[in-house]
Amino acid sequence: MRDVSIIGIGQTDVGEHWERSLRDLAVDATIAVLKDSHVERVDALYVGNMLSGELTAQEHLGTLVADWGGLGGAEAFKVEAADASGAAAVRLAYLAVASGVHEFVIACGVEKTTDADAETTNAAWSYGTDAEYEGNQGVTMPSMAGLLMRRYLHEFGVPREDFAPFPVIAHANGANNSHAMYRSPISADVYSRAGMVADPICMFDAAPMCDGAAAVLLCPSEMAMRLNAKPVRIRASAAATDRLAVHSRTDPLFLRASYLSAQRAYLQAGVGPSEMDLFEVHDAFSILAALSLEACGFAERGKATVLAREGAFNLDGRTPTSKRGYGVPICTMGGLKARGHPIGASGVYQVVEVVQQLRGEAGANQVEAHLGMAQSLGGTGATAITHILEG
């Protein structure tokens, strides 16, 4: 298996791009990553996207982006794993380079939600749940997350307000990211007064659906050294799945896919959570961030909110006083909550942001980082894809 590195990143601003199409966004990110990589030949392009068919009447998206991105003839597919589609594209690019089949491969994530009305988009997002047993019964992603959060509050005796640190951290960090959708800090007080989306999920517990595209370019590490002054090594790439429907899971508060995927990544990299300098966590909902932090070993079960209140997940976090886990800076560029959650693109944005940190290009949000981790979840956590990167 060849060692693989990332030598380029590209991203569009995240937001509501009323005047840009699905194609425009993906091509912008592709051109940006080519420019950043100084690479002209690309062997393959894998596009992570969840809803191009439902919202834009466009499938065959890999080939569309390869065509309009000027990659004439390159291998190209679309890969889908609900919200984890972008991370799946990175995973696939990793496999293609590690195998020795390709040298230069782009993983691009893109989502264009504003081509459809909010009701259509919200319904389509629920296609990431089990259609027959969940989605078709009227379930939405916020309502499923609401059930999980309600159970968490009950099981661990945590007040709702204790989830405030997750969006507070995300918005504080997003304020310094020029690509972020929301750039205003919020306070815990604002959180506690926010309107409900799906009780107990309030407006600040739910990441916004929006538009955006991001891309990374991978090549063999031995070539990366020669091509780029700051290549970032992929120390681990791992994916895992759980039962799709929440009601099928023995313990709905244990994200088994998140756990398995992190364990596989730790094993491959030969490191553990205590050695991680930052963690781009999947905070599509605050409850998913808490459950992922627990499943990945950054907090003991039921203690993620305790650690959060102690500041263990702030940019300068890491050593919680309570010793309920390791703590780690999260959502360093705003996370899904403040940077925005362009569904099938988010997994690539996370990897781009870890690269920014490891290259020392994170501006006001820079953490001292040697090892960074990104984990993207699909749906209510039935898919988890983890990457550990080294700068």
Place this chain on the structure above:
Amino acid sequence: MRDVSIIGIGQTDVGEHWERSLRDLAVDATIAVLKDSHVERVDALYVGNMLSGELTAQEHLGTLVADWGGLGGAEAFKVEAADASGAAAVRLAYLAVASGVHEFVIACGVEKTTDADAETTNAAWSYGTDAEYEGNQGVTMPSMAGLLMRRYLHEFGVPREDFAPFPVIAHANGANNSHAMYRSPISADVYSRAGMVADPICMFDAAPMCDGAAAVLLCPSEMAMRLNAKPVRIRASAAATDRLAVHSRTDPLFLRASYLSAQRAYLQAGVGPSEMDLFEVHDAFSILAALSLEACGFAERGKATVLAREGAFNLDGRTPTSKRGYGVPICTMGGLKARGHPIGASGVYQVVEVVQQLRGEAGANQVEAHLGMAQSLGGTGATAITHILEG
């Protein structure tokens, strides 16, 4: 790069499965491939599918099938490349095993079109064209194929009736395939009298949209020898793309992706078209079969119908009298036309059928085969994925 082999195949009957769901079909094929492989541990599952979201409100399909197929925890994604989605899943499984990352990987292709009415399905199928410039203008797949065929008739001075051998061969072979949707032979006379779908495309020039699922199980060749008496080696796996919209192509009658993908496969395998014992060609429309045969080197440009009339593509074909190319048995189990075209599953069916031939399990349609090739096209040929297998 590890050498990769196929040690198991599975397939459902192709047809209109009114009482089986998307999930049922995919799980049936997954269970069948596990049974055929005698393998219990599976590391990853890649599902090729084009329209599960549009027609069944179900995305996150990889995880659904891994869950219900009993593959607890395995890596799983859906991969989409329009009609070539199934072949893309095989390609992805190949990359995962070749890389050394995984040992046992299933590629499953599934499509369930009868969950929606024919108009919806036909419109959704056109999402494989360029949405903004073709699909949204009212184009359908048959109408695009009609334009290509009209141009072919004009350019090469061929009468429409000369395309008859393609469906005649497919139906003759499908008659002996118990999994095929259509099992009645047709005559050239019936072809010439058939009603038009999109002039000059008649009813027998267009493969039927339908339901079905097929799967193959891949592992390293060195393990395959020990596990299976008849492993089938993947001598080559290659993908390529063309401009998505037909109007962007310099020569619409030259399928550049088909050509590039075949050339890459020939290079990897170290063989050429003259050495191929059978070719599962993408006959979604007769015109696409003719253009692929020409692009892959089995017939000179403009001569595919001439060779077809001489019998060069029959089961006992191979050595055309006119020397206008090599000829090769095609659609040996009925092709997309008679076996049926469950869109995102067809690419896997093709590979399953090549394996049947190489194992000597093709029954009445058995050809003497050592090397077999399958090529799947996406949309109007903008994606092409080629596999060369050795028995």
